[in-house]
Amino acid sequence: MHHRKTMSAVAVVAASALLLTGCFASGSGQSTDSSGDGRIKLAMLQPPRSGLSPFSDDAFKLSRWSTAETLVNLDEDGDARPALATEWKRVSGTTWELTIRQGVTFHDGSALTAEAAVNTLTRATKASPKPRILDGVELTAKAEGGKVLVTTGQPDPLVPQRLSSPQLAILAPSAYGADGKVNPVGTGSGPYKLVNVNGTTTATLDRYDGYWGEKAKAAGIDASFVPDGTARAAAIRSGQAHIVEAVPVSQAALLDKETVTEVPMPRTNTLYLNTKSGPFTDPGLRAAARAAINAEEIVKGVYEGRADVAKGLLGPALPWAAAGRKELTDRTVAADPKGAAITLATFSDRAELPEVASVLQQQLERAGFKVQQVVREYAHIEQDALAGKFDAFILSRATVLDSGDPVAYMKSDFTCDGSFNIAQLCDQNVDKAVDKATAIEAGDQRRAAILEAEAAVLRTDAAIPMLHERVIQGDATSVVDSARDPRERLLITAATRLK
Incomplete structure (x- = not known):
């Protein structure tokens, strides 16, 4: 310890x-x-x-x-709320119409108009690299009748949430140079x-x-x-x-103590188990790893109590997750590891993770596994992790990306075609649940579908959530x-x- x-x-x-x-x-x-x-x-x-x-x-x-503002804000649940746009509506399967707030001036004295908003969105789509909120998204914008029309290549129920990303903050036209550079000094709202x-x-x-x-x-x-x-x-x-x-x-x-505030973050420390090769292709051994982990010991010892024991992939930063989560049933029964040798890897960029790896090694060895640790800088280990070269990998992962919605995280990390699938998971039930959540409009029904997708992932034991991080803020x-x-x-x- x-x-x-x-x-x-x-x-x-x-x-x-x-x-x-x-x-x-x-x-x-x-x-x-x-x-x-x-x-x-x-x-x-x-x-x-x-x-x-x-x-x-x-x-x-x-x-x-x-200093910089977006067309849309998000509330605590991740639902869209007015900002520089006062209202919006879906006018077709792929097009949204937004009404721009009147009486807004940029810091350079110019007025916010639909044309100014379109200018920002268009430049964002042409930026290199593009804002990550637009990864894989074909988006165009135009001004029409004082409104902003945003069109996507495919139907996207999360367009308002995407427009809340700080990377799509609307700046005055004077902020944008012909060379593609953007100067936010004196150009926000x-x-x-x-x-x-x-x-x-x-x-x-x-x-x-x-x-x-x-x-x-x-x-x-x-x-x-x-x-x-x-x-x-x-x-x-x-x-x-x-x-x-x-x-x-x-x-x-x-x-x-009066100067310290702990804020739950939508970030989970998770143990990803390789389901494609090695010992953890066996569901029983994955269940044995799950049973071996004592997350409370990690929270108390490594994080000094300044983290939350995970009940699922989604933590207290998303209050609706705990409120709507149902107890998992039909869990796989743990098998006897019988000395199965595994490689447990993580990265050193986050100071706590090597300590977490040491505690996990002890817990897994007590359960009957034989564990070899691998710790490198993230830049030198990511490629091997994504290629499935480790049996287990500890990752601190943001569970909501810039849209404020966890579906993108679940899709990238746990579906057959996921671009960040460290667990090498390909499960028909998981893909079906994630696809269902993807297609639903933002709101209570989508959140319920997200929790169904979370449950589908957890039943595979491909990912064992351990704890949810907090950010510690100091205020005089x-x-x-x-x-x-x-x-x-x-x-x-x-x-x-x-x-």
């Missing part, structure tokens, strides 16, 4: 606070804890990777800063205007007083990019930051109304302020 040395960790925190003071943004205005409209100091996990292009993962930074980006170090945003909705209560945001987790935790302790993304598990216990006691968003789309909203 892994035990962390608290006293040495405290010393590292203190040293980091001293050494990394210069890494934090000073901002364009005065920052204060005592003024309700003061500037919010934010320490973020990752620096921009693509110059804050909204067509990349950097889009989630623009969304979390409330949210309550905060991005005014400066200092490479991969800092970004500065000011309140936008021309915002169409509720005006921001804080004067601005001074964001710093601080990849070192110890330094981010130290920033809360020292007052260098008011809000901190992704506090490491090892640092959370060192912070004042002076912060009011920061967002705790499982999808990590929101962080600072118009309502966020300092006491």
Whole structure:
């Protein structure tokens, strides 16, 4: 069992606070804890990777800063709600019509129009690489009668949900260059205007007083990019930051409890078992592996209690899953492993996973398996995992992608033609259940079909969900109304302020 040395960790925190003071943004205005409209100091996990292009993962930074907005938002259940579009309807099997909100101006002073929205969507389809929400999707957009018409190559009941992706945030036409580059500085429509980006170090945003909705209560945001987790935790302790993304598990216990919030994430740590070759082609041995795993031991020991024991593939970040899930019946009976030799692999990029592998090895060996571990960096192990070269693979996997819907994850990971099928699973019942869910409109019936598909996957024991991760957010006691968003789309909203 892994035990962390608290006293040495405290010393590292203190040293980091001293050494990394210069890494934090000073901002364009005065920052204060005592003024309700003061500037919010934010320490973020990752620096921009693509110059804050909204067509990349950097889009989630623009969304979390409330500077770029989408046509559609999602509620807690993943249902579509109005944003820059006030309403939408399906006008044919493949075409949706959206009504654009009136009275919206971009930060450069230009007006939001149907043509501006179409410009963004069209450029997204031509971007290289395309936003991942458009992977495998043929989408075109045109303006007609002040409306936006979005057409897909195949009927797609999730078009509104797709349009909620931060990678399809609508920017002013001035944001888009002839060279294909996108500049989000001063071209969003949210309550905060991005005014400066200092490479991969800092970004500065000011309140936008021309915002169409509720005006921001804080004067601005001074964001710093601080990849070192110890330094981010130290920033809360020292007052260098008011809000901190992704506090490491090892640092959370060192912070004042009032400054720590744990947010369930739609991310599951799962043991994938190779159903095509090796010992786990035997359903009885897969059932034996399932019976051997004690997820509670992993949560308590490796995650220090800061995770949730899995009851299924979908966790507490999707409240409807627990509410609608039925107890599984007709499970395969566990066979005696009789010393069956297996390779158990994972990757080192996520610090907890090698520890999880060590605990799992002990549990599986107690059950009668003989286990050999393989641990590499993800870039050096993914290809072998997808090729089925391991008997078992531990993966931390997002269960809802940019549409906020888990069907794409189930299709890619567990169907015969899935592009990320580490378990090499090809089961007629699973494919049928996933196809059924795919075709249903968003809402309660689709969610019920998704849970049927989850049950079909679990009955195969090709995937054994162990735990659901939480993201740990740090908020100074002076912060009011920061967002705790499982999808990590929101962080600072118009309502966020300092006491």
